Amino acid sequence: MTAHDPGLARPNAPTTTYRYDEFDAVFVRERVAEFREQVRRRLEGSLTEDEFRPFRLMNGLYLQLHAYMLRVAIPYGTLTARQMRRLADIADKYDRGYGHFTTRQNLQYNWPKLVDTPDILESLAGVEMHAIQTSGNCIRNVTADHFSGVAPDEIEDPRPTAEFLRQWSSAHPEFSFLPRKFKIAVTGADHDRAAIMVHDIGLRILKSDAGEIGYQVVVGGGLGRTPFVGKVIRDYVSRDDLLAYLEAIMRVYNRFGRRDNKFKARIKILVHEKGIDEVRAAVEAEFAAMDRSVFSFDPAEFERIAAFFTPPPYEALPAESAKLRTQGVEHPAFGNFLDMNVSPHRVPGYAIVTVSLKPIGGIPGDATSQQMRLLADASERFGFGELRVSHEQNIILPHVKQDELLDLWKLLDGAGLATANAGLVSDIISCPGLDYCSLATARSIPIAQAISKRFSDLSRQRRIGKLGIKISGCINACGHHHVGAIGILGLEKKGQESYQITLGGDPTFSASIGEILGPGVSAEQVPDVIEHIVDFYLAERREGETFIETWRRIGHARFKDVLRREGEDGADI
Amino acid sequence: MALISDGRFVEDDWRRLADEEALPKSGKVVVSLARVEHALAHLPEGVSLGVNVPNTTDPASLALALPRLGLVEIAFPAFADGRGFSLARLIRRAGFKGELRASGRLLADQYAHALGCGFDTIEIPDDLAERQDESQWRAARAAHARTYQRGYVAPGSILDARRKAAAR
Numbered sequence: 001m002t003a004h005d006p007g008l009a010r011p012n013a014p015t016t017t018y019r020y021d022e023f024d025a026v027f028v029r030e031r032v033a034e035f036r037e038q039v040r041r042r043l044e045g046s047l048t049e050d051e052f053r054p055f056r057l058m059n060g061l062y063l064q065l066h067a068y069m070l071r072v073a074i075p076y077g078t079l080t081a082r083q084m085r086r087l088a089d090i091a092d093k094y095d096r097g098y099g100h101f102t103t104r105q106n107l108q109y110n111w112p113k114l115v116d117t118p119d120i121l122e123s124l125a126g127v128e129m130h131a132i133q134t135s136g137n138c139i140r141n142v143t144a145d146h147f148s149g150v151a152p153d154e155i156e157d158p159r160p161t162a163e164f165l166r167q168w169s170s171a172h173p174e175f176s177f178l179p180r181k182f183k184i185a186v187t188g189a190d191h192d193r194a195a196i197m198v199h200d201i202g203l204r205i206l207k208s209d210a211g212e213i214g215y216q217v218v219v220g221g222g223l224g225r226t227p228f229v230g231k232v233i234r235d236y237v238s239r240d241d242l243l244a245y246l247e248a249i250m251r252v253y254n255r256f257g258r259r260d261n262k263f264k265a266r267i268k269i270l271v272h273e274k275g276i277d278e279v280r281a282a283v284e285a286e287f288a289a290m291d292r293s294v295f296s297f298d299p300a301e302f303e304r305i306a307a308f309f310t311p312p313p314y315e316a317l318p319a320e321s322a323k324l325r326t327q328g329v330e331h332p333a334f335g336n337f338l339d340m341n342v343s344p345h346r347v348p349g350y351a352i353v354t355v356s357l358k359p360i361g362g363i364p365g366d367a368t369s370q371q372m373r374l375l376a377d378a379s380e381r382f383g384f385g386e387l388r389v390s391h392e393q394n395i396i397l398p399h400v401k402q403d404e405l406l407d408l409w410k411l412l413d414g415a416g417l418a419t420a421n422a423g424l425v426s427d428i429i430s431c432p433g434l435d436y437c438s439l440a441t442a443r444s445i446p447i448a449q450a451i452s453k454r455f456s457d458l459s460r461q462r463r464i465g466k467l468g469i470k471i472s473g474c475i476n477a478c479g480h481h482h483v484g485a486i487g488i489l490g491l492e493k494k495g496q497e498s499y500q501i502t503l504g505g506d507p508t509f510s511a512s513i514g515e516i517l518g519p520g521v522s523a524e525q526v527p528d529v530i531e532h533i534v535d536f537y538l539a540e541r542r543e544g545e546t547f548i549e550t551w552r553r554i555g556h557a558r559f560k561d562v563l564r565r566e567g568e569d570g571a572d573i
Numbered sequence: 574m575a576l577i578s579d580g581r582f583v584e585d586d587w588r589r590l591a592d593e594e595a596l597p598k599s600g601k602v603v604v605s606l607a608r609v610e611h612a613l614a615h616l617p618e619g620v621s622l623g624v625n626v627p628n629t630t631d632p633a634s635l636a637l638a639l640p641r642l643g644l645v646e647i648a649f650p651a652f653a654d655g656r657g658f659s660l661a662r663l664i665r666r667a668g669f670k671g672e673l674r675a676s677g678r679l680l681a682d683q684y685a686h687a688l689g690c691g692f693d694t695i696e697i698p699d700d701l702a703e704r705q706d707e708s709q710w711r712a713a714r715a716a717h718a719r720t721y722q723r724g725y726v727a728p729g730s731i732l733d734a735r736r737k738a739a740a741r
Contacts, residue, residue: 022738023719023731034716038682046704047680054653055682137653167721167731173689174662174725177655254659255629290666294724300739301732 016386017078018163018308020128027170028125031132035059036118058138058176060131061117065438070109070117071134072124074389076144076162076186077105077396081376081385086127088372094120099372101357101365103429103480104183105143105389106134110436132170137178139169139250143185145193146390149309150398152346156205156213158188160306161242168243175250179257180265182250183222195391197221197230197511198483200267201249204509206236214238219249219279220271221511223477228268229511231276233283239302241287244295248287252279312384312399317349321402334409336420336458342405351402353383354422355395355412360456361449364430365393374415382408392429394422424461425469425534426452429480433473433490434497440473442490442497447471447526454527455534464534467547470505483507485547486530487514497523503533503559504551515556518563529563536562574676575702577684577695580711582702587623587644596620603646606630609638616641625676628656632663639669646696649677658690665691681709685717689725 020028035055042052056063060071072087079087087107091099094116095109102108112120124130134141142162149157165184169175175182187194188205196202202218214236221230237245249267256274258264271279328335343352355375358364367375375395379387382404388396400408412418421427428451431437433444448471455461470484474491481487487502499521502514521529536559541550551559576585590602596612599619604612609624616622623644626635635645645664647657661673675687676696687695697705719729 021735023734027719027721027731030716030718034682034713037712037716041709046709047682051652051680137655170721171685171717172722173686173720173727174658175655176686177653177658177683251659251662255656259654259656291724298732298736301735304735304739 057136060134073141077389084376088369091369153190158186195507220268222268225475227482240297244292319348341422353397356419423466429470431478441492444473646674661690681713
């Protein structure tokens with residue numbers, strides 16, 4: 001089977017994501033040419049390394065532990081099959097044949113060469129992609145619900161808003177040299193899958209009493225070394241005023257955000273130190289003083305963008321596939337896949353499929369070029385050629401006919417991509433950690449692998465139920481450990497890796513930051529401790545209770561005893 | 574120091590006045606923020622006044638002085654400190670029509686940003702000017718032909734261009 005087997009490709013792949021017009025295309029080509037010139041000027045000495053750094057970062061290029069790392073933007077996590085194939089081709093040509101999908105719905109290449117990066121960016125531009133503002137102290141790639149447009153609980157698809165913001169924030173004259181990075185997430189559903197409460201700005205699409213669409217604006221959330229749950233700065237901003245209101249927030253942050261200490265420079269610290277009321281007053285004053293007419297919403301432009309996200313040509317199907325249940329019984333492994341990785345779709349007869357990039361013992365979020373191509377093929381054969389990247393580092397096929405789920409599953413299973421663990425204890429979010437990252441203080445990937453192996457029995461995982469484990473290899477918290485039901489933070493103590501465990505984190509609308517369980521444990525002890533926590537939960541839980549519900553009911557102290565008892569068993573904790 | 578105006582290194586016809594130096598009878602002089610009120614109150618007829626302000630200045634504190642100033646120069650303590658961009662916007666919003674100047678180690682790569690926020694001229698140290706010649710400043714400016722934002726100074730707004738194209 002080849003990537004371009006015409007037998008696999010369906011002619012029914014409509015536009016399911018934003019397409020560049022001539023202006024977007026010119027803009028991205030300009031950025032590539034600009035960066036090519038910056039690399040040249042760096043090499044000839046016109047720019048020092050310190051001067052080059054912010055521009056390198058604004059084009060997604062980091063200098064890591066062993067090599068450069070290039071982070072490619074996947075706006076709101078939506079990809080076409082063609083784009084996915086290009087990512088695979090780049091992995092083969094310029095990297096080591098794989099890529100890493102991140103918690104911000106991006107893709108990272110771990111081994112590109114500096115001199116190749118302009119060519120990589122050019123190759124991305126050829127499929128309407130870029131790496132603009134995936135790093136640096138600017139407005140980063142805007143993320144959104146990975147079930148956008150297909151979730152049954154959706155008020156409005158958040159992607160037109162996210163695309164609108166992607167354009168507005170690109171090469172912004174005023175906000176490209178902020179105190180620190182700035183992350184915006186958008187959700188349009190009743191259930192928050194975009195973790196908007198832990199972003200610098202979180203936007204929640206709402207319908208007003210008058211039936212108008214607007215936004216609740218949350219500000220000052222974030223993880224990192226000082227985690228905060230965001231606070232509502234305004235209950236409702238009309239769509240007409242969204243850009244003006246965001247400009248007001250950005251201007252207040254750009255002027256008053258701390259610049260004396262990079263660890264206190266995020267907007268969450270401004271909100272924490274000044275208080276949400278003072279920040280709100282400053283933003284409202286700015287909002288009142290500005291000429292809103294220049295930002296005023298252009299309905300025609302929004303409609304133009306929204307038109308790219310119209311639903312694909314679904315077939316009229318019965319709500320439930322007649323054969324699905326039987327198939328699930330006949331193929332128990334498929335049945336498990338149905339239970340765990342298939343979610344309800346808003347259109348009758350269709351389903352949303354989560355393809356787990358967390359094989360037992362594997363590296364969370366990694367995909368080989370072969371797997372990327374297979375997923376591209378699968379999306380064309382079964383899902384209108386559209387894919388999504390979730391912040392849980394999995395790939396979503398958002399429109400699969402229920403009748404074709406078995407065929408899709410067979411295809412995925414043959415490629416090792418059918419692990420039925422979405423949301424389970426082995427669906428671990430992990431940062432790259434000390435194996436790649438220059439900031440890391442401890443390894444994360446091997447910890448994720450060890451836990452995954454410890455719970456390798458999928459039937460046991462299903463008994464445990466949905467349980468999010470999130471691992472970061474340093475306090476910068478790229479693995480979102482603060483909002484993991486079980487969070488693991490790798491630190492370094494006296495030259496030894498030490499893992500701090502937190503419980504009770506929650507990334508949804510009911511967001512909470514996890515509480516520390518006790519003293520750090522060694523890398524070898526982590527799987528034992530996690531297992532004991534899980535066993536304790538299983539012993540204590542009431543019918544139907546999730547981990548976090550049990551934890552909230554019986555309290556953190558009871559869980560602390562688990563770790564303490566272990567210490568008494570002679571473990572050196 | 575080197576001064577960039579409209580993509581060229583030009584002579585600076587403003588002279589910076591030390592705080593202890595008396596106001597001249599004529600010419601274009603730049604004073605510190607602390608001195609601006611007093612200088613305006615005693616301004617000789619033939620003198621044009623400019624002010625150098627830190628990027629933390631509250632624009633409201635300049636509101637009365639702005640109509641009488643010929644130059645406002647905003648200091649950039651580091652090129653990555655973007656506060657001056659917002660301050661420039663606010664000074665333009667307050668109606669300032671004179672020359673708005675960014676002074677510090679700004680890079681050619683920030684030229685389009687500075688122009689976008691309302692600056693006219695950029696003043697950089699000589700060592701930087703030696704590394705980044707006129708052609709680099711012009712090329713960097715040209716690299717941003719159209720921007721996505723509206724309300725900023727730019728050769729063209731993509732949103733407006735789209736409207737025009739749609740109307741065709």
